[in-house]
Amino acid sequence: MPLASSLEQSRVYYYLISSAALVMALMLSASWQWLLAGAPRQPARMRLFMHDVLTGPGATAVAVVNGTGPKVLGGEPPLRFGTVVVIDDVLTEEASPESTPLGRAQGFYVFASMHGPALLFCMNVVLTAGPYSGSTFTVVGHDNITAPLRELSVVGGTGRFRMATGYVLWRTASWEVRDNAVLDLDVFLYVHAHA
Numbered sequence: 001m002p003l004a005s006s007l008e009q010s011r012v013y014y015y016l017i018s019s020a021a022l023v024m025a026l027m028l029s030a031s032w033q034w035l036l037a038g039a040p041r042q043p044a045r046m047r048l049f050m051h052d053v054l055t056g057p058g059a060t061a062v063a064v065v066n067g068t069g070p071k072v073l074g075g076e077p078p079l080r081f082g083t084v085v086v087i088d089d090v091l092t093e094e095a096s097p098e099s100t101p102l103g104r105a106q107g108f109y110v111f112a113s114m115h116g117p118a119l120l121f122c123m124n125v126v127l128t129a130g131p132y133s134g135s136t137f138t139v140v141g142h143d144n145i146t147a148p149l150r151e152l153s154v155v156g157g158t159g160r161f162r163m164a165t166g167y168v169l170w171r172t173a174s175w176e177v178r179d180n181a182v183l184d185l186d187v188f189l190y191v192h193a194h195a
Protein backbone atom coordinates (compact mmCIF):
# COMPACT_ATOMS: atom_id res chain seq x y z
CA MET A 1 0.00 0.00 0.00
CA PRO A 2 1.35 3.44 -0.88
CA LEU A 3 2.35 5.49 2.12
CA ALA A 4 -0.01 8.40 1.36
CA SER A 5 -3.08 6.17 1.19
CA SER A 6 -2.25 4.34 4.42
CA LEU A 7 -1.83 7.70 6.16
CA GLU A 8 -5.23 8.73 4.78
CA GLN A 9 -6.76 5.52 6.11
CA SER A 10 -5.35 5.95 9.61
CA ARG A 11 -6.65 9.52 9.67
CA VAL A 12 -10.14 8.23 8.84
CA TYR A 13 -9.88 5.64 11.65
CA TYR A 14 -8.72 8.33 14.02
CA TYR A 15 -11.75 10.50 13.24
CA LEU A 16 -14.15 7.56 13.51
CA ILE A 17 -12.80 6.47 16.88
CA SER A 18 -12.63 9.95 18.35
CA SER A 19 -16.14 10.87 17.25
CA ALA A 20 -17.50 7.57 18.64
CA ALA A 21 -15.77 8.37 21.93
CA LEU A 22 -17.30 11.82 21.93
CA VAL A 23 -20.80 10.45 21.33
CA MET A 24 -20.33 7.91 24.15
CA ALA A 25 -19.08 10.59 26.52
CA LEU A 26 -22.09 12.76 25.71
CA MET A 27 -24.47 9.85 26.24
CA LEU A 28 -22.86 8.96 29.58
CA SER A 29 -22.92 12.53 30.81
CA ALA A 30 -26.55 12.93 29.75
CA SER A 31 -27.62 9.78 31.62
CA TRP A 32 -25.56 10.81 34.62
CA GLN A 33 -27.36 14.16 34.67
CA TRP A 34 -30.64 12.33 34.34
CA LEU A 35 -29.74 10.18 37.38
CA LEU A 36 -28.72 13.24 39.37
CA ALA A 37 -31.85 15.17 38.49
CA GLY A 38 -34.19 12.23 39.06
CA ALA A 39 -37.64 12.09 37.51
CA PRO A 40 -39.44 15.41 36.92
CA ARG A 41 -40.77 16.63 40.23
CA GLN A 42 -43.95 18.28 41.35
CA PRO A 43 -43.45 21.10 43.84
CA ALA A 44 -44.91 20.80 47.33
CA ARG A 45 -47.53 23.55 47.63
CA MET A 46 -48.49 25.44 50.73
CA ARG A 47 -50.71 28.43 51.39
CA LEU A 48 -49.84 30.48 54.46
CA PHE A 49 -51.26 33.72 55.85
CA MET A 50 -48.76 35.82 57.77
CA HIS A 51 -49.88 38.30 60.41
CA ASP A 52 -47.44 41.20 60.61
CA VAL A 53 -48.69 42.94 63.75
CA LEU A 54 -46.73 46.11 64.62
CA THR A 55 -49.14 47.66 67.13
CA GLY A 56 -50.97 46.72 70.31
CA PRO A 57 -50.21 44.25 73.08
CA GLY A 58 -50.14 41.35 70.59
CA ALA A 59 -47.40 42.91 68.43
CA THR A 60 -45.08 40.34 66.82
CA ALA A 61 -43.08 42.82 64.70
CA VAL A 62 -40.75 45.39 66.25
CA ALA A 63 -39.00 48.26 64.45
CA VAL A 64 -35.52 48.08 65.92
CA VAL A 65 -33.91 50.75 63.72
CA ASN A 66 -35.44 53.97 62.41
CA GLY A 67 -33.86 54.59 59.01
CA THR A 68 -31.99 57.83 58.43
CA GLY A 69 -32.05 57.77 54.61
CA PRO A 70 -34.58 59.21 52.14
CA LYS A 71 -38.30 59.08 52.94
CA VAL A 72 -39.86 55.94 51.40
CA LEU A 73 -43.37 56.13 52.86
CA GLY A 74 -45.38 59.18 54.04
CA GLY A 75 -47.01 59.70 57.43
CA GLU A 76 -45.71 61.23 60.63
CA PRO A 77 -42.92 60.49 61.24
CA PRO A 78 -42.16 59.26 57.69
CA LEU A 79 -40.68 55.83 57.10
CA ARG A 80 -37.12 56.14 55.89
CA PHE A 81 -34.64 54.04 53.95
CA GLY A 82 -32.71 51.87 56.41
CA THR A 83 -35.58 51.04 58.76
CA VAL A 84 -35.27 47.50 60.15
CA VAL A 85 -38.16 45.45 61.55
CA VAL A 86 -37.65 42.14 63.34
CA ILE A 87 -40.56 39.70 63.17
CA ASP A 88 -41.90 36.59 64.84
CA ASP A 89 -45.23 36.62 62.98
CA VAL A 90 -47.95 34.01 63.34
CA LEU A 91 -48.73 31.93 60.23
CA THR A 92 -52.25 30.62 59.83
CA GLU A 93 -54.17 28.47 57.38
CA GLU A 94 -56.58 31.26 56.41
CA ALA A 95 -56.65 35.06 56.38
CA SER A 96 -58.32 35.28 59.78
CA PRO A 97 -55.83 35.39 62.68
CA GLU A 98 -58.22 33.05 64.52
CA SER A 99 -57.82 30.32 61.89
CA THR A 100 -55.61 27.27 62.53
CA PRO A 101 -52.01 28.31 63.34
CA LEU A 102 -49.39 26.52 61.21
CA GLY A 103 -46.17 28.08 62.49
CA ARG A 104 -44.16 31.30 62.72
CA ALA A 105 -42.30 33.54 60.30
CA GLN A 106 -39.10 34.54 62.10
CA GLY A 107 -36.64 37.03 60.66
CA PHE A 108 -36.41 40.64 59.62
CA TYR A 109 -37.05 43.09 56.83
CA VAL A 110 -35.12 46.18 55.85
CA PHE A 111 -36.37 49.13 53.81
CA ALA A 112 -33.66 48.63 51.25
CA SER A 113 -34.73 50.81 48.29
CA MET A 114 -33.92 54.53 48.16
CA HIS A 115 -36.76 55.07 45.69
CA GLY A 116 -39.81 53.56 47.35
CA PRO A 117 -41.08 51.12 49.92
CA ALA A 118 -39.30 47.97 48.78
CA LEU A 119 -37.91 45.56 51.33
CA LEU A 120 -35.17 43.03 51.62
CA PHE A 121 -37.07 40.20 53.32
CA CYS A 122 -35.22 37.44 55.15
CA MET A 123 -37.06 34.88 57.26
CA ASN A 124 -37.34 31.31 58.42
CA VAL A 125 -40.73 29.68 58.12
CA VAL A 126 -40.93 27.41 61.18
CA LEU A 127 -43.81 24.97 60.76
CA THR A 128 -45.39 23.61 63.95
CA ALA A 129 -48.57 22.00 62.59
CA GLY A 130 -49.83 20.30 59.47
CA PRO A 131 -48.11 17.68 57.29
CA TYR A 132 -44.71 19.44 57.45
CA SER A 133 -44.67 20.14 61.19
CA GLY A 134 -41.08 20.26 62.50
CA SER A 135 -39.61 21.33 59.15
CA THR A 136 -38.43 24.80 58.19
CA PHE A 137 -37.60 26.68 55.03
CA THR A 138 -35.86 30.00 54.44
CA VAL A 139 -37.25 32.82 52.31
CA VAL A 140 -35.14 35.70 51.05
CA GLY A 141 -36.15 38.29 48.51
CA HIS A 142 -37.20 41.64 47.16
CA ASP A 143 -40.62 42.76 48.39
CA ASN A 144 -42.01 45.92 46.80
CA ILE A 145 -44.92 46.36 49.17
CA THR A 146 -46.93 48.51 46.72
CA ALA A 147 -46.84 45.90 43.92
CA PRO A 148 -49.91 43.64 43.84
CA LEU A 149 -47.83 40.48 43.32
CA ARG A 150 -44.25 39.83 44.39
CA GLU A 151 -41.99 36.81 44.04
CA LEU A 152 -39.50 35.83 46.73
CA SER A 153 -37.01 32.94 46.75
CA VAL A 154 -36.90 29.82 48.90
CA VAL A 155 -33.18 29.32 49.42
CA GLY A 156 -33.06 26.25 51.64
CA GLY A 157 -34.69 24.35 54.44
CA THR A 158 -34.48 21.64 57.07
CA GLY A 159 -36.29 18.38 57.81
CA ARG A 160 -38.64 17.55 54.93
CA PHE A 161 -37.27 20.64 53.17
CA ARG A 162 -33.56 19.87 53.46
CA MET A 163 -31.81 21.46 50.45
CA ALA A 164 -35.14 22.71 49.12
CA THR A 165 -35.41 25.47 46.57
CA GLY A 166 -38.48 27.25 45.33
CA TYR A 167 -40.40 30.47 45.35
CA VAL A 168 -43.21 32.28 47.09
CA LEU A 169 -45.92 34.25 45.29
CA TRP A 170 -46.50 37.00 47.79
CA ARG A 171 -49.57 39.24 48.04
CA THR A 172 -50.91 41.69 50.58
CA ALA A 173 -54.29 40.39 51.80
CA SER A 174 -54.93 43.45 53.96
CA TRP A 175 -52.89 46.39 55.19
CA GLU A 176 -53.44 49.39 57.43
CA VAL A 177 -50.70 51.76 56.27
CA ARG A 178 -47.78 51.73 58.72
CA ASP A 179 -49.70 49.30 60.87
CA ASN A 180 -50.70 45.71 60.68
CA ALA A 181 -50.68 43.68 57.52
CA VAL A 182 -51.84 40.22 56.51
CA LEU A 183 -49.70 38.65 53.79
CA ASP A 184 -50.91 35.85 51.56
CA LEU A 185 -48.04 33.45 50.76
CA ASP A 186 -48.41 30.87 48.00
CA VAL A 187 -45.37 28.62 48.44
CA PHE A 188 -43.84 26.29 45.79
CA LEU A 189 -41.12 24.01 47.18
CA TYR A 190 -38.86 21.68 45.21
CA VAL A 191 -37.26 19.11 47.47
CA HIS A 192 -33.90 17.59 46.51
CA ALA A 193 -34.29 13.95 45.48
CA HIS A 194 -31.35 12.71 47.61
CA ALA A 195 -31.70 14.92 50.69
Ligand SMILES: *[C@@H]1O[C@H](CO)[C@@H](O)[C@H](O)[C@H]1NC(C)=O
Pocket residue numbers: 063064065066077
Ligand atom coordinates in the same frame (compact mmCIF):
# COMPACT_ATOMS: atom_id res chain seq x y z
C1 LIG B 1 -38.42 55.36 65.96
O1 LIG B 1 -39.18 56.56 65.93
C2 LIG B 1 -40.45 56.46 66.59
C3 LIG B 1 -41.20 57.77 66.36
O2 LIG B 1 -40.42 58.88 66.58
C4 LIG B 1 -40.21 56.18 68.07
O3 LIG B 1 -41.44 56.04 68.74
C5 LIG B 1 -39.40 54.88 68.20
O4 LIG B 1 -39.08 54.64 69.54
C6 LIG B 1 -38.12 54.96 67.38
N1 LIG B 1 -37.50 53.63 67.38
C7 LIG B 1 -36.18 53.45 67.51
C8 LIG B 1 -35.72 52.01 67.46
O5 LIG B 1 -35.40 54.34 67.67
Ligand SMILES: *[C@@H]1O[C@H](CO)[C@@H](O)[C@H](O)[C@H]1NC(C)=O
Pocket residue numbers: 113115116117118144145146147148
Ligand atom coordinates in the same frame (compact mmCIF):
# COMPACT_ATOMS: atom_id res chain seq x y z
C1 LIG C 1 -43.05 49.08 43.14
O1 LIG C 1 -44.18 48.69 42.42
C2 LIG C 1 -44.89 49.78 41.89
C3 LIG C 1 -46.21 49.25 41.34
O2 LIG C 1 -46.03 48.05 40.59
C4 LIG C 1 -43.99 50.46 40.86
O3 LIG C 1 -44.66 51.57 40.30
C5 LIG C 1 -42.70 50.93 41.55
O4 LIG C 1 -41.81 51.47 40.61
C6 LIG C 1 -42.04 49.80 42.29
N1 LIG C 1 -40.97 50.34 43.12
C7 LIG C 1 -39.83 49.70 43.41
C8 LIG C 1 -38.89 50.41 44.32
O5 LIG C 1 -39.55 48.60 42.97
